Amino acid sequence: MKLNVIDLPKDDYKGGPSTLCPGCGHDQISNVIINAAWENGVRPEKLAKMSGIGCSSKTPAYFLGQSHGFNTVHGRMPTVTTGAAMGNRDLTFLAVSGDGDSASIGIGHFIHAVRRNLDMVYVLENNGVYGLTKGQYSATAVKGSKKKKGPVNKQQPIDLCKLAINLGCTFVARSFSGSRKQLTALMRAAMSHKGFAFIDVISPCVTFNNNEESLQSYTYVKDNDVELHAYDYIPHRLPIEEVDIPEGQFNDITLFDGSILRLETLGSDHDPNDAMAALTALHTAEAENKHVTGLLYFDPTQATAVEEQNLVQTPLSEVDDEIMRPSSASLDTLNARFRGKA
Amino acid sequence: MTYIVNDFQINIATANGTGSQSANLILLHTMFNMGVPVSGKNLFPSNISGLPTWYVLRVSDHGYQAPGDRTNIQILMNKATWEQDIADCLPNTLIIYNENVKMPVERDDCIVIGLPMTKMARGLNPKLAKMIANMVYVGVLAEVLGLDDGALDEALTNQFRGKSKAIELNLEAVDLGRNFVKENVVVDSIPFRIESRERDENKFLVEGNEAVALGCHYGGVGLLSWYPITPSSSLAEGVIAYIPELRENEDGEQYCAVVQAEDELAAVGMVVGGGWAGVRAMTATSGPGISLMSEFIGLAYFAEIPGVIWDVNRVGPSTGLPTRTQQGDLTMLYEASHGDTIHPVLIPGNMEECFEFGWRAFDVAERMQTLVFGFSDLDLGMNRWACNGFEYPDVPMDRGKVIRTQEEMDAIANYGRYRDVDGDGIPYRTLPGSGLDPILYRGTGHDEDGVYSEKPDVYRKLVMRLKRKVENARTWLPQPILKEEKEKQLGIIYYGSMENSIQEIDDILESEIGQKVSQCRVRALPISPVVEDFIRSHETVIVLEINRDAQMYGILRRELPNELIPKVHSAAFSDGMPPRARKYAELIKEVLEGVDN
Numbered sequence: 001m002k003l004n005v006i007d008l009p010k011d012d013y014k015g016g017p018s019t020l021c022p023g024c025g026h027d028q029i030s031n032v033i034i035n036a037a038w039e040n041g042v043r044p045e046k047l048a049k050m051s052g053i054g055c056s057s058k059t060p061a062y063f064l065g066q067s068h069g070f071n072t073v074h075g076r077m078p079t080v081t082t083g084a085a086m087g088n089r090d091l092t093f094l095a096v097s098g099d100g101d102s103a104s105i106g107i108g109h110f111i112h113a114v115r116r117n118l119d120m121v122y123v124l125e126n127n128g129v130y131g132l133t134k135g136q137y138s139a140t141a142v143k144g145s146k147k148k149k150g151p152v153n154k155q156q157p158i159d160l161c162k163l164a165i166n167l168g169c170t171f172v173a174r175s176f177s178g179s180r181k182q183l184t185a186l187m188r189a190a191m192s193h194k195g196f197a198f199i200d201v202i203s204p205c206v207t208f209n210n211n212e213e214s215l216q217s218y219t220y221v222k223d224n225d226v227e228l229h230a231y232d233y234i235p236h237r238l239p240i241e242e243v244d245i246p247e248g249q250f251n252d253i254t255l256f257d258g259s260i261l262r263l264e265t266l267g268s269d270h271d272p273n274d275a276m277a278a279l280t281a282l283h284t285a286e287a288e289n290k291h292v293t294g295l296l297y298f299d300p301t302q303a304t305a306v307e308e309q310n311l312v313q314t315p316l317s318e319v320d321d322e323i324m325r326p327s328s329a330s331l332d333t334l335n336a337r338f339r340g341k342a
Numbered sequence: 343m344t345y346i347v348n349d350f351q352i353n354i355a356t357a358n359g360t361g362s363q364s365a366n367l368i369l370l371h372t373m374f375n376m377g378v379p380v381s382g383k384n385l386f387p388s389n390i391s392g393l394p395t396w397y398v399l400r401v402s403d404h405g406y407q408a409p410g411d412r413t414n415i416q417i418l419m420n421k422a423t424w425e426q427d428i429a430d431c432l433p434n435t436l437i438i439y440n441e442n443v444k445m446p447v448e449r450d451d452c453i454v455i456g457l458p459m460t461k462m463a464r465g466l467n468p469k470l471a472k473m474i475a476n477m478v479y480v481g482v483l484a485e486v487l488g489l490d491d492g493a494l495d496e497a498l499t500n501q502f503r504g505k506s507k508a509i510e511l512n513l514e515a516v517d518l519g520r521n522f523v524k525e526n527v528v529v530d531s532i533p534f535r536i537e538s539r540e541r542d543e544n545k546f547l548v549e550g551n552e553a554v555a556l557g558c559h560y561g562g563v564g565l566l567s568w569y570p571i572t573p574s575s576s577l578a579e580g581v582i583a584y585i586p587e588l589r590e591n592e593d594g595e596q597y598c599a600v601v602q603a604e605d606e607l608a609a610v611g612m613v614v615g616g617g618w619a620g621v622r623a624m625t626a627t628s629g630p631g632i633s634l635m636s637e638f639i640g641l642a643y644f645a646e647i648p649g650v651i652w653d654v655n656r657v658g659p660s661t662g663l664p665t666r667t668q669q670g671d672l673t674m675l676y677e678a679s680h681g682d683t684i685h686p687v688l689i690p691g692n693m694e695e696c697f698e699f700g701w702r703a704f705d706v707a708e709r710m711q712t713l714v715f716g717f718s719d720l721d722l723g724m725n726r727w728a729c730n731g732f733e734y735p736d737v738p739m740d741r742g743k744v745i746r747t748q749e750e751m752d753a754i755a756n757y758g759r760y761r762d763v764d765g766d767g768i769p770y771r772t773l774p775g776s777g778l779d780p781i782l783y784r785g786t787g788h789d790e791d792g793v794y795s796e797k798p799d800v801y802r803k804l805v806m807r808l809k810r811k812v813e814n815a816r817t818w819l820p821q822p823i824l825k826e827e828k829e830k831q832l833g834i835i836y837y838g839s840m841e842n843s844i845q846e847i848d849d850i851l852e853s854e855i856g857q858k859v860s861q862c863r864v865r866a867l868p869i870s871p872v873v874e875d876f877i878r879s880h881e882t883v884i885v886l887e888i889n890r891d892a893q894m895y896g897i898l899r900r901e902l903p904n905e906l907i908p909k910v911h912s913a914a915f916s917d918g919m920p921p922r923a924r925k926y927a928e929l930i931k932e933v934l935e936g937v938d939n
Binding site for chain 2 (some may be wrong): 032044045046048051060061065066067069071072073078079080081082083084085086087088090091102108109112116154222305306309310311312313315316317319321323324325326328329331333334335338339340341
């Protein structure tokens with residue numbers, strides 16, 4: 001049996017059977033998560049799976065069965081993750097959310113988790129519709145797109161990649177559930193990033209939004225996907241001399257754990273450290289009804305929410321009770337001070 | 343002349359943001375330092391600067407702390423309320439006013455002292471005149487009432503601790519007031535006096551919010567997430583203020599994280615996340631915050647996550663009266679969130695309990711694996727009350743049934759996250775990061791192993807266990823405090839900040855209708871069986887509370903055996919003000935008249 005760097009088989013990263021619609025893009029993302037976590041040698045017991053409510057948020061049941069997880073309330077998963085991160089700084093967080101969760105009911109929490117630079121991987125499974133309630137438009141529905149039933153969507157979409165870049169998010173990527181190789185590289189890079197890593201994965205809803213008039217269908221996205229780069233994820237354990245050098249131009253970015261994401265230039269020469277270029281790429285693609293995918297923006301220099309706290313190094317959940325409770329002498333001092341005797 | 347000694351009420355009318363709070367606290371602490379039983383209440387507006395504020399000082403050798411029947415001394419500093427404040431004065435009130443406000447005082451039936459406080463203060467420091475004018479009335483009162491110089495110096499020095507210039511300037515302002523009285527007032531013609539009493543050196547004054555905040559630290563709080571809201575902000579800020587002193591290691595690293603959240607929903611979401619991860623997590627809020635938190639409260643209840651929420655009650659509904667007090671959130675706390683839910687509520691009635699319940703709430707939460715509410719209110723939380731000192735927790739932390747090692751796990755036969763293996767309704771749990779029997783926590787229906795289930799019998803069994811868990815807590819949560827008379831005729835059930843009015847109510851009833859009253863102060867929900875015994879053993883029982891809808895009474899009616907319900911009555915009243923003993927005594931009399939007829 002093939003084992004990963006921490007001697008675990010891939011089966012240890014699998015979860016229960018999916019109950020989503022057959023062919024759902026979300027299941028492909030779950031598979032990418034399983035592969036990425038296995039290949040990166042993530043310790044399942046040190047990872048926590050987080051989600052809100054919706055089709056996407058059900059998926060943590062389908063991967064990483066040896067990790068604790070929390071399927072919280074609609075849109076407010078980032079808050080629970082924030083609390084858990086403060087309680088145990090050794091946990092790594094892999095979160096799955098949907099467009100209803102993140103672009104509507106929980107957009108405020110998304111914004112503030114980005115603002116705090118909470119150290120987590122935040123996977124948005126984005127299909128432009130509410131699935132579990134049977135196919136209403138979500139706030140990421142593309143203007144002029146039409147889902148299977150009902151009128152053409154006339155409202156502007158909320159682009160969470162644009163929003164995240166404007167908020168100073170430290171890792172912003174867009175991908176497509178049909179681009180397994182690209183998504184795997186980005187997922188692995190996100191897992192190696194320190195800070196808020198946001199991957200907006202266009203994941204067509206095969207039941208409610210996969211018709212011909214839809215601009216978010218599987219076929220449409222596949223045909224209109226503008227890829228920024230081709231990617232290779234180079235684990236930090238791998239001697240660099242063993243890595244094949246691509247023929248064309250490329251650019252390496254070094255991730256927090258020493259791994260490298262190799263960006264091989266395709267059409268344009270997008271620099272992921274350039275926020276304005278990232279926004280331009282998004283606006284340009286949108287104007288042409290295209291979907292730009294790849295690593296849009298990357299900033300490894302920001303402190304995380306937990307780092308900003310100046311907490312002890314031991315996870316607070318593991319500190320002895322005798323240390324968490326101040327001494328009786330300290331209370332004597334306080335009482336004396338209140339009594340004006342100190 | 344017969345003097346009225348240590349038994350009167352001073353009302354100080356000022357405008358918000360003029361520095362009068364310092365002057366008023368100095369008066370409070372001066373009397374307290376003299377060993378005189380005194381209480382001070384700040385009646386302030388929802389405003390930063392300019393709107394009317396009153397400070398009510400009640401001096402009472404009986405120890406009465408609620409606002410009394412009448413004002414005996416009225417200080418007038420605020421033009422905006424001038425005419426009404428004067429109109430409200432009963433005959434023989436001592437009125438001390440600032441002449442520089444240039445408003446008339448025409449009350450021949452009162453003792454009136456006017457002096458140009460602002461002008462006098464301007465002579466000391468033109469820039470700060472508006473602020474230190476308040477210290478002039480402190481000086482006037484000091485001279486008229488006979489306040490002790492040493493006690494006043496101590497109070498003033500503590501108020502401006504470490505700021506020698508401010509101390510000097512304010513002492514000079516006090517002297518201006520004192521000298522004015524010496525030169526212009528026949529003090530012997532004024533009947534009010536303060537006389538020193540034996541001072542209990544152990545007693546001090548502290549705000550309820552600060553007492554709770556300290557208690558939380560001695561409960562080992564590891565995460566405070568909060569969103570600012572009156573009147574709870576000073577509780578959260580109290581927690582934050584004590585972190586450097588109490589919660590740092592030698593390298594300056596901290597044992598308590600603080601997140602100012604984007605809203606109350608986020609604040610409680612973080613509490614849930616922290617509790618799930620295994621740290622003691624809390625938030626502090628008021629009624630509007632609880633309304634917003636209700637969804638997460640249900641999740642924590644159903645997924646069985648510990649956490650603590652302090653509600654410092656202000657007046658609802660809606661934004662209501664944000665700077666006034668009430669016990670209007672009780673039912674909401676007990677039953678917060680949709681579906682069948684029930685939560686433990688701890689209800690402190692004094693400063694010692696604010697501290698104790700501060701730490702104990704975490705023990706209850708972790709033992710029961712559920713959210714626990716601390717229930718305070720603006721009156722208790724934001725006013726200074728006498729305290730005998732904070733007692734160090736007498737028990738180690740109760741971390742509840744947490745499995746931390748494989749050996750502990752192996753010792754449990756048939757482990758399931760939600761399986762009641764001990765028969766007490768409380769299952770075992772493991773923490774994320776431990777690698778021990780991980781599950782996907784959820785707010786959806788789940789079986790004893792935490793797996794999604796919609797089966798009727800699974801659901802029924804789960805919710806009945808959750809109910810049993812809370813039912814079992816009736817006997818071990820903080821028990822009621824009883825003060826029983828041998829007559830066993832009239833019993834009063836009350837809770838929380840009503841503690842500060844109950845003795846006066848009791849005395850009024852005894853002196854005016856000859857009724858000996860037994861008291862039962864409830865300190866937790868669900869209600870202890872001791873309360874049922876109390877009701878059973880008394881002829882008539884009245885539930886006293888500071889709300890319109892008789893919330894505690896309603897809970898009792900629902901939970902008591904039917905045969906006891908006819909003898910339980912309600913005296914519920916709320917107008918935003920701290921409870922006045924006279925008002926409740928009259929309500930009780932009305933109820934008793936109804937019972938007799």
